[in-house]
Amino acid sequence: VEPTTLGYALLGLLACRPRTGYELTQALRAPVGYFWNASHSQVYPELARLEAAQLVRHRIIDGPGPRDTKQYSVTASGRRTLAEWAVTPADPQPQRDEFLLKVYSIWTADPQRALPMIETQRSEHIARLAEYESIEAHMISGNEDEIHNPRRPAFAAYATLRRGLSFERHAIAWCDWMIDSLAGAQPSHTKPKRQSPGTR
Amino acid sequence: VEPTTLGYALLGLLACRPRTGYELTQALRAPVGYFWNASHSQVYPELARLEAAQLVRHRIIDGPGPRDTKQYSVTASGRRTLAEWAVTPADPQPQRDEFLLKVYSIWTADPQRALPMIETQRSEHIARLAEYESIEAHMISGNEDEIHNPRRPAFAAYATLRRGLSFERHAIAWCDWMIDSLAGAQPSHTKPKRQSPGTR
DNA sequence: TAGCACATGTAACTCGTTACATGATTTG
DNA sequence: CAAATCATGTAACGAGTTACATGTGCTA
Numbered sequence: 001v002e003p004t005t006l007g008y009a010l011l012g013l014l015a016c017r018p019r020t021g022y023e024l025t026q027a028l029r030a031p032v033g034y035f036w037n038a039s040h041s042q043v044y045p046e047l048a049r050l051e052a053a054q055l056v057r058h059r060i061i062d063g064p065g066p067r068d069t070k071q072y073s074v075t076a077s078g079r080r081t082l083a084e085w086a087v088t089p090a091d092p093q094p095q096r097d098e099f100l101l102k103v104y105s106i107w108t109a110d111p112q113r114a115l116p117m118i119e120t121q122r123s124e125h126i127a128r129l130a131e132y133e134s135i136e137a138h139m140i141s142g143n144e145d146e147i148h149n150p151r152r153p154a155f156a157a158y159a160t161l162r163r164g165l166s167f168e169r170h171a172i173a174w175c176d177w178m179i180d181s182l183a184g185a186q187p188s189h190t191k192p193k194r195q196s197p198g199t200r
Numbered sequence: 201v202e203p204t205t206l207g208y209a210l211l212g213l214l215a216c217r218p219r220t221g222y223e224l225t226q227a228l229r230a231p232v233g234y235f236w237n238a239s240h241s242q243v244y245p246e247l248a249r250l251e252a253a254q255l256v257r258h259r260i261i262d263g264p265g266p267r268d269t270k271q272y273s274v275t276a277s278g279r280r281t282l283a284e285w286a287v288t289p290a291d292p293q294p295q296r297d298e299f300l301l302k303v304y305s306i307w308t309a310d311p312q313r314a315l316p317m318i319e320t321q322r323s324e325h326i327a328r329l330a331e332y333e334s335i336e337a338h339m340i341s342g343n344e345d346e347i348h349n350p351r352r353p354a355f356a357a358y359a360t361l362r363r364g365l366s367f368e369r370h371a372i373a374w375c376d377w378m379i380d381s382l383a384g385a386q387p388s389h390t391k392p393k394r395q396s397p398g399t400r
Numbered sequence: 401t402a403g404c405a406c407a408t409g410t411a412a413c414t415c416g417t418t419a420c421a422t423g424a425t426t427t428g
Numbered sequence: 429c430a431a432a433t434c435a436t437g438t439a440a441c442g443a444g445t446t447a448c449a450t451g452t453g454c455t456a
Contacts, residue, residue, distance in 0.1 A: 004415080005298055012305035022435050035300035042416065044437060064424040067436045083309040089320035090299040094444090098205055099290040100235035100363060104356050105212035109283040111350040120289035150311040150382050156304050159381070163300060163374050170370045174363050181359070182350050204443075222407050242444065244409060264452040265407045294416090 001053065003081070006046050009036045011074055011082040014056060016153045018073035020063075021047055031135070031157065034164055047072060055081055103178075111182040118182065122175035129168035136161055201253065203281070206246050209236045211274055211282040214256060216353045218273035220263075221247055231335070231357065234364055247272060255281055303378075311382040318382065322375035329368035336361055 003011065013019060013027050024047075025040040027033070038046075050056045055078030063069030074082070099121055106114050139147060139158055146154035203211065213219060213227050224247075225240040227233070238246075250256045255278030263269030274282070299321055306314050339347060339358055346354035 005301065006415085008305070009301055012301065012308075015305065015308055020435075021437095022433095025435095032301075032304065033295075035295050035297040035304070037294050037296070039417070040436075041418080041438080064426090064434060066423040069435060079308060082305055086302045086305040087309045087313045087317050088302075089317045090302055092324060093296070093298050094237050095233075095235050096237070096293070097235040098293050100360050101205065101209055101212065101232075102286045102288075102290055103363075104232065104235070104360050105208070105215065105282055105286040106359070107351055107353050107356040108212075108215055108279065109287045113287045114350070117287050117289045124292060148381070150314070151307055153307050155381070156307040159306070159378060160300050160304050162377065163303075163371075166370045166374055167367070170366045171363075174366055177362065178359060181348070181355070206443085220407075221409095222405095225407095239445070240408075241410080241446080263407065264405095264454095266451040267408045269407060 003050060003053065003055065004046065005036070006038050006042060007050050007055075008082060008085050009038070010043065010046060010050060010072075011055060011078055012086075014072055014074040015079060015082055018071050020061075020069055020071050024072075031161075035160060050078070054078075115179065115182055118175055118178050122172060122179070125168050125171045125175065129165065129172065132161060132164050132168060136165065203250060203253065203255065204246065205236070206238050206242060207250050207255075208282060208285050209238070210243065210246060210250060210272075211255060211278055212286075214272055214274040215279060215282055218271050220261075220269060220271050224272075231361075235360060250278070254278075315379065315382055318375055318378050322372060322379070325368050325371045325375065329365065329372065332361060332364050332368060336365065 009028065009032060010024055013024055013032065019027070021040065021044050025038070025043050028036065028038045028043065047056065047058075051058065051072075054075060056072045056074055058070040058072045060068045061071045102117065106117075136158075139154065139161065143152075143154045146152040147158040149155055209228065209232060210224055213224055213232065219227070221240065221244050225238070225243050228236065228238045228243065247256065247258075251258065251272075254275060256272045256274055258270040258272045260268045261271045302317065306317075339354065339361065343352075343354045346352040347358040349355055
């Protein structure tokens with residue numbers, strides 16, 4: 001039977017290096033969590049399924065806690081399955097964005113009362129962008145060569161990061177436009193035309 | 201009890217005008233489907249729940265088929281609930297993007313074999329952008345005033361559309377960079393430097 | 401006359417979240 | 429010594445997809 005998308009996420013992480021279920025769960029918060037996340041309650045059963053399909057194996061390493069600490073690594077078969085999946089075109093995923101859904105109904109509320117909700121979103125994008133930029137600086141100084149070699153894990157991580165950077169910047173610019181539109185439509189007295197601080 | 205996100209999507213559509221469950225399902229494919237979608241098997245039970253909570257009501261209109269045709273509309277209470285929800289900051293949704301997850305593992309495959317998967321994605325973004333641009337032209341020619349008035353449904357629809365346009369353009373630019381990176385890393389003989397056609 | 405658009409519902413299943421459960425080691 | 433981190437698992441629930449089910453009116 002074929003792995004789920006989460007299974008491929010785990011295979012992708014294990015292809016870089018062996019990890020415990022706990023370490024995999026952490027990676028599924030960040031950096032992989034930026035585009036695919038899961039909680040530990042999903043990870044452990046999925047690891048068991050991958051092992052049953054002989055795509056990963058584990059060995060017991062010593063560690064704390066009441067249970068064994070299991071370190072997983074990908075098998076040759078798992079590595080092949082992963083590479084095959086990675087080059088298969090992704091079928092279009094259903095888009096779901098609760099923020100945009102709120103925007104779609106924003107006309108039902110007073111524009112002044114709608115502003116904070118957009119501003120909150122904007123500041124979250126600003127924070128995320130700062131996070132990405134710091135990771136980028138780290139990456140560039142750390143492995144200058146690796147990030148330009150498509151056969152290296154660092155290249156793939158850098159590629160996803162670049163997409164994140166670009167996405168956050170465009171999202172911030174959109175928020176600025178939206179804030180102007182909401183504020184600019186006011187009767188009169190207050191028209192604080194913002195010139196997009198933080199977007200450059 | 202509070203509506204689900206789908207419930208708010210339905211309220212948002214009914215706030216524009218009364219519709220049948222079938223019409224709501226269609227809207228949840230496009231244009232609302234661009235950021236929130238659902239199938240009819242989800243819509244009908246949710247409408248029943250909204251009605252039980254007195255946020256919508258229905259009346260029977262005549263139509264074909266073995267069952268009654270029900271036209272739903274939003275109640276005053278439903279309208280208030282919707283406006284309240286729309287201005288409440290959205291809590292950050294977990295991001296899930298299978299394409300980016302594939303990109304993260306692309307280093308495990310041969311760069312040449314990875315190209316078609318990126319090119320497929322690119323052409324899907326191109327198609328989506330063309331779709332959005334046609335809707336934009338339609339909107340601008342149709343209701344020039346409405347799209348600039350934040351109290352009008354057309355403004356909200358236009359706002360979500362602008363986000364889509366910006367997103368698709370940045371996604372295409374990223375695909376172009378990715379294709380260059382994968383192709384440019386080839387041993388020698390074939391280096392077809394593309395100059396981003398379609399992105400302007 | 402065959403297929404499609406209209407129109408509404410239920411059932412089975414999968415995926416993901418939240419909560420329950422346990423316990424050792426390190427740090428303040 | 430209290431709290432956080434490391435470490436692994438199960439159970440109950442909710443949201444979403446796919447398949448099952450029915451039947452009319454219009455068009456090619």
